[in-house]
Amino acid sequence: MKSIYSIFFFAIMMALLLFTDAIAADDIPQFFVPPPPFSEGIFPCSECHKDLEVNTNRRELSFHEDIQLKHHAEEQRWCLDCHNPTDRDKLRLASGKLIPFTESYYLCGQCHGTHFRDWKAGVHGKRTGMWNGKKEYRLCVHCHNPHQPRFKPLEPLPPPLRPEDTKYKKLTEENIPLNPINSISEKVYSISEKKLEDKNAKRNKK
């Protein structure tokens, strides 16, 4: 009789475990728009790093000169605290678990738990898509450069016209001002990113 009880208990525990596991997976939003915003031609990292020796020393990076670590407590951290030394195409959590770049939110969420929680609920960060259907999420790194996460200042669009400057007359097609929003491409999140894009475009032209 006792053994039947223990089997029953075991079955319930297993079911509970599976159930909670399923919840944990559901927790993570399913839809992402863009892939991780790598600099042009930088991924896969292993392409170069497979022949390089692992060097854990803090130093001037000769190749990744665009990477400046400005992510509070820089003194206590270095590349391999987040990047995985053996398989360079993966990130590494504090637990030692390896994750792909497309799931980098787990890495950020290790420290920024409250933001991770809000992001999962759809409140921290930008959402596009359908309010009652498929929602498009972004990774943390689409808005925050992981090495310098502070949101970069933007140029504001023009202010409204003062009443005294307003003209009321029918204009010809050429005289109608165009909407300044059209000069902003959908992909641009910040000025620095636009600069990076321009840089990449120039590099590609060469």
Added chain:
Amino acid sequence: MPKEIKNNSLQKSFNRRTFLKGAALGLASLAIPIGSSDASVWEAFFQKHFKEMNDDELQAVIKRMEKEYAQEYGVNFNIKNTKPLPGTLFGYGLDISRCIGCRRCVYACVKENNQSMQPPIHWITVLRFKKGEPWISNLEESEVYYAPPAVPEEGYFYMPVQCQQCENPPCVKVCPTQATWKERDGIVVIDYNWCIGCRYCMAACPYGARHFNWGKPNRAKEEFNTDAHYLGNRPRYKGVVEKCTFCIQRTRENPGRYPACVEICPVGARKFGNLLDPGSEIRYCIENKRVFRLKEDLNTSPKFYYFFAD
């Protein structure tokens, strides 16, 4: 003298009463636009109230409008008449601790909703306040015309204001022609064909959310958004009032897109969803964040919630 009047060419008696009757009828007929009368002007003149039209009548009206707009602007609009979704009450959240005042939302709204570009009409106004000084008690002192090279500026914060979609809207109460009303999904709408331009609603609105077409709306042909809704972003006329409708042409679909201002916001400060759905983003904000509504003491019950994420 009376004899002479009686002996007119028609040989009929013609007293003061008949003269006045005839004159009144004649003047009344002048008020009806006979001179420019093609059929559509007559139809527009006798158009019924939006809520009194049945589906066939509304379809006929929409067809006429599409024709008129095609003549006026040379653009083929697709005007929808989507009804409210059952079980929805739209709510909006705006995170003041995130907003950087970049005005992307202002112009994304203009792009989506066919406002006049000259004279310009913006449905969203971004207010700038100095940190540490009175703000919601002193809205008139806020800066609207700020134009620094980059935002956010040190020592300032920003609060965009648009239609708050009140549950108890003062603008609706004052409308003498019932041209504006609150729909079942909570959106306050305007029938631009019934608006007479008296601007009582603008005086009644405590948020400055309603805007008037003083001139004929001007907009470049290629910049029109042809995906339009009768109660939303179809082109307005000179002399009518307009306002934010939570992008009724986008949101009233199943599945429906987020409003244009939500989609453009580069910092993700804008949240939108169904207040009746406990799993929605807006409900999460209300339940977990510090929330306030603008001028709550006026008992307008806005469905626009400002919150602080941190």
